[in-house]
Amino acid sequence: MHHPHPGLRRRGFLTAAAATAAAGIGIGIGIAGCSAGTGAGARSGGGTARKGGRLRAAFAGGGAAETLDPHLGNLFADAARAKALFDKLADYGPDLTARPRLAERWEANAGLDRWAVTLREAVFHDGRPVTAEDVLFSYRRIADPKKAFRARASLEPIDLAASRATGPRTVEFRLKRPTAEFPNVLAAFGAYIVPKGTERFDEPVGSGPFRHVSFAPGRSARFRRNDAYWDGPPHLDExxxxxxxxxSARINxxxxxxxxxxxxxxxxxxxxxxGKGGRIEIVRLRNSAMQGFVMKTDRPPFDDPRVREAFFLIADRDELVKGALSGAGETGNDLFGKGYAHYAAGLPQRRQDLDRARHLLKEAGAGDLKVTLDTSPVAAGFTEAAGIFRDQAAKAGVTVEVRVGNKDSYWKDILDHGTFASYRxxxxxxxxxxSQxxxxxxTTNATHWRRKDFDELYRRLQSTKDAAERAGLYERMQRRLYSEGGFLVWGFADWIVGTSRRVRGVARDAPANTLDWARFDKVWLA
Known part of the structure; x- marks a missing residue:
């Protein structure tokens, strides 16, 4: 297992591009009292944590082009390695609110366009302290327009030319506009802090729980426990x-x-x-991936809201979850973020209603509608869901032609082309x-939902200091999307990992890409 498996090509690409984000933590006040550690509840196994041992973790990789540059990551493997070596100022808890990491606290001015961030006392692997200058260097590196760093768009609200260090461990971020949810910008995917001046990562120096030992791109990476880690040294030696x-290679x-x-x-x-009591344990990370279809709201037939509502009512969500996800998930309700902060959980659960769907289509002059559904094997369950929905639509008199596209260009293709497509x-x-x-x-508006009044609601949300008022705006925006939007969200998939019976401490309620996902510093071997 130290060598790549020949002929294995499948890559575990991340489907979430974390950018400016929604929290609700500590606007206008410090948050020094917030826990910097894990936000997860249940973890696998039990008993007292033991020190020592080496844990080997199998991920899909990226071949010879892999790098330990944390600003270049695109794969789950990249994200897990970066989390072991580096830290961000904040990260997402299980409910996708910002939790402090290298940032000890943050506080906004009255206008929500200046944020003071105080760093905790932490050191890099070479003993240097983590400073405000390291933070500004890292963010300016990410924002370099000549580079293609993924987190660049996430940091867009920050005026990095005007932002400044006000002390060794304090940064004043000046923003281009009021941003009430700024703490989650600090948690953006890939926004890791590296020492000032760093450009090479062949022997990376971070502030994370593990230190670099060796790295063979496309093969393996070895890290050793960082005993000086600010959040406590890992239990594992390596x-x-x-x-x-x-x-199949991973499970075998x-x-x-x-x-x-x-x-x-x-x-x-x-x-x-x-539950078989065998050699391995299965851990399900609930609500890790939204599954659905996108309808382009500016193109026939989906420019008519009656047709969009009809498609909402055609979907048998339980059948889609059972068939396309093999039951490993739960039903959706045409909104993103089930179980996350600010989710409009009070809206009625949509159920299949073919009579109502037929009525709406007839009213819209689309009684004999034919549409093309673009899909691809780019993600698990896509082609299966397309076939299931095609059969459901036929019961409402709608002919759906399933078109299977190139998985290498699928996401780019469906952004601007077609009218109806699989989405995750x-x-x-x-x-x-x-916002995205x-x-x-x-920049990734696959439904082509463009409403000036909706944009204004978003601006109001970001300019609103009061958390209760913001909650009301979230509810209002989601009600609008529920009734008129272009996302047909039929389910939320579990992310599934397997461990040996001797592994303890794997978080069970941490969606992929959140703080406690791949938290190997909290894992131990029994």
Missing amino acids: LEFVVANEE ALLGGQVDYAHELAPTTARAHE SGAMPIESHI RLLSDS
């Missing part, structure tokens, strides 16, 4: 990441005792081993989903 691109390595942790397992694998998103705050996908100038 952590090793090994590459196994195919799910786990069953064979070659690895202790296997990321991204299939629902069928989970069913075969869960990983975990991110609901505000990030809105639902504003008139959003």
Whole structure:
């Protein structure tokens, strides 16, 4: 397992692009009392944590082009390695609100366009303290327009030229506009802090719980415990990441005792081993991925809200979850972020109503509607869901032609082309989903939802200091999307990992890409 498996090509690409995000923590006040540690509840196993040992974790990799530059990560493997070596100022808790990490506290001015961030006392692996200058250097590096760092868009609200260090451990961030949910900008995917002046990562120096030992791109990476870690040293002596691109390779390595942790397992694998008292344990990370379809709201037939409502009513969500996700998930309600902060949980659960759907289509002059549904094997369950929905639509008199696209270009293709397509998103705050996908100038607006009054509600939300008022605006915006939007959200998939029986401390309620996902500093070997 120290060498790549020949012929294995599947890559575990991250589907969540975390950007400016929604919190509700401490606007206008300090948050020194907030816990910097884990926000997760249940963890696998039990008993007293033991020190020592090496844990081997299998992830899908990126081949010879892999890097330990935390600002370049795109894969789950990249994110897990970066989390082991580096820290962000904040990260997302299980409900996708910001939790302090290197930032000890943050406080906004009255206008919400200046934020003072105080760093905790932490040191890099070479003993240097983490300073405000390191933070500004890292953010300016990410924001370099000549680079293609993923977190660049997330940091867009910050005027980095005007932002400044006001002390060794204090930063004043000046923003381009009021941003009430700024703490989650600090938690953006890939926004890791590196020492000032760093440009090479062949022997990376971070402030994370593990230190670099060795790295062979596309093969393995070995890290050692950082005894000086600000959040307490890890239980493990060593952590090793090994590459196994195919799910079958990961589960076989786990069953064979070659690895202790296997990321991204299939629902069928989970069913075969869960609760059987065998050699492995299955851990389900609930609500990790939204599953649905996008309808382009500016193109026929979906420019008519009656047609969009009809499609909402055609979907049998329970059948889609059972068939496309093998039951490894729960039903959706045409809104993103089930279980996350600010989710409009009080709206009625939509159920299939074919009579009402037929009536709406007839009223819209679309009684004999034919549409093309774009899909691809780019994500698990996509082609299965497309086939299931095609059969459901036929019962309402709608002909759906399923068109399978190129998985290498699928996301780019469906952003601007077609009218109806399969869609998935990983975990991110609901505000990030809105800002990235639902504003008139959003760069990944796959539904082409562009409403000036909706944009204004978003601006009001970001300019509103009172948390209760912001909650009301979130509710209002989601009600609008529920009735008129272009996202048909039929389910939320579990993310599934497997561990050996000797592994303890894996968080069970941490969606993928949140703070407690892949928290190997909190894991131990029994």
